[in-house]
Amino acid sequence: xxxxxxxxxxxxxxxxxHLSFRRAAEALGIRQSAVSRQIQKLEETIGVTLFDRHxxxxxxxxxxxxxxxxxxxxxxxxxxAIDRADRNGRVExxxxxxxxxPSFVTGRLRAVLEQFRHRNPNVVLETMEGSPVDQLEWLRxxxxxxxxxxxxxxAPDVERLPLWQEQIFVALPQDHRLIASETVEWRDxxxxxxxxxxxxxxxxxxxxxxxxxxxxxxxxTTSLHLTSRDNILGLVGAGFGITIVPETLVELAYPxxxxxxxxxxxxxxxxxxxxxxxxxxxxLRRFVRLLRSLAERRA
Numbered sequence: 001x002x003x004x005x006x007x008x009x010x011x012x013x014x015x016x017x018h019l020s021f022r023r024a025a026e027a028l029g030i031r032q033s034a035v036s037r038q039i040q041k042l043e044e045t046i047g048v049t050l051f052d053r054h055x056x057x058x059x060x061x062x063x064x065x066x067x068x069x070x071x072x073x074x075x076x077x078x079x080x081a082i083d084r085a086d087r088n089g090r091v092e093x094x095x096x097x098x099x100x101x102p103s104f105v106t107g108r109l110r111a112v113l114e115q116f117r118h119r120n121p122n123v124v125l126e127t128m129e130g131s132p133v134d135q136l137e138w139l140r141x142x143x144x145x146x147x148x149x150x151x152x153x154x155a156p157d158v159e160r161l162p163l164w165q166e167q168i169f170v171a172l173p174q175d176h177r178l179i180a181s182e183t184v185e186w187r188d189x190x191x192x193x194x195x196x197x198x199x200x201x202x203x204x205x206x207x208x209x210x211x212x213x214x215x216x217x218x219x220x221t222t223s224l225h226l227t228s229r230d231n232i233l234g235l236v237g238a239g240f241g242i243t244i245v246p247e248t249l250v251e252l253a254y255p256x257x258x259x260x261x262x263x264x265x266x267x268x269x270x271x272x273x274x275x276x277x278x279x280x281x282x283x284l285r286r287f288v289r290l291l292r293s294l295a296e297r298r299a
Contacts, residue, residue: 006078009071012050015039016068019051019058047121080282094283097126099135099147102185103229107248108164109148109271115162123283139276144274150246158274161291165268167247169259173239176258183263186212194240197232205244212266233257253288 014024015035043050050064060068096116113125128135128144129182135147136155154160162245170184178184190213195234206222213220222298223241232243237256246269250259261267273291275284 004060005048005238006273008042009037009075011038012042012068012071013075015051015058016064019060021058024130060196081139082216094120094122094281095124095126096146096183096281097128097289098287099128099130099138099144099149101130101132101147101249103246107166107246109248112291112294116287119290120283120286123286127212135274136238139151139274142276144277145279145281146273146287148273149268150271155274157276157278159277161273161288161295163271163273163291163295165270168262168267168269169247169250170262171233171243171254172235172247172258172260173236173242174258176242178260181260183248184260184264185263185264189213189242189262190218194220195232195235195241195243196224197221197229197243198224198226209244230254 011024011028012290014023014028018024018027021032021036021039025035036207039050046067048063048067049222051058052061071092089234097269103109116123117125128138130138130150132147132151135144135149136158139147139158140142148163151165163214170178172178178188181188194206199203206224209220209270225235229245229249233245233249233254235241236243237254239256244262245259246262273288275288
């Protein structure tokens with residue numbers, strides 16, 4: 001059984017262009033008998049006579065013209081797929097899916113993404129916001145290529161690159177008693193009502209707060225909200241409580257909200273990148289290379 005292959009289709013196109021086995025063979029740089037044999041097998045396989053043979057040469061049959069038209073389209077798609085794969089391999093195009101926990105509205109992560117876009121304008125960036133726990137699950141499920149996450153999470157199958165530290169701020173209603181202070185300590189916040197944003201994996205921020213505020217059996221009073229960061233800050237501005245935010249958000253204005261830096265131990269949030277060692281996405285390699293170069297400059 002002869003299955004049409006790429007070579008036989010290429011031969012077919014050459015014969016159709018020259019309407020001669022001899023001239024097609026010369027253009028292909030092979031023997032005429034090899035060309036005619038491939039065309040004969042192709043006709044037998046598909047059950048259609050592609051060329052009428054006559055003393056003056058060849059001419060396409062009605063079925064041949066239809067088959068040639070479809071074959072040209074197939075080969076065009078194949079050439080396009082090969083070109084796209086080659087460009088993907090050289091990261092001229094591609095897709096990078098990034099998980100993140102700190103905001104990139106402003107700050108260093110936004111600057112990194114701007115540099116990556118400038119260097120790789122044809123790579124499409126897709127993002128998923130989630131807690132560090134969520135991002136580690138997404139990495140293993142190949143839902144994301146890399147995560148930029150807070151905290152020192154470690155996993156044996158995951159590469160991690162420390163990037164920077166972000167100052168933690170408390171978001172207060174504008175009539176709060178601590179507004180007059182330029183800085184705030186964790187102990188100043190122990191009796192406050194906290195608005196905690198939850199993720200798929202639960203109240204990550206709540207666990208973070210317990211390690212800094214809980215003392216003598218006292219745990220922070222909280223209400224949990226599965227919503228956006230903007231909506232949490234909207235509740236702060238309305239006087240429902242306070243929350244913590246990374247430094248990337250303090251440049252923005254939220255009605256009725258004031259930000260104050262938290263000082264002392266545990267007031268800096270380590271940010272790192274994580275990715276699977278086995279992920280061979282060329283766009284990921286280019287992104288990691290950029291992160292490493294930036295990290296080395298800060299070292």
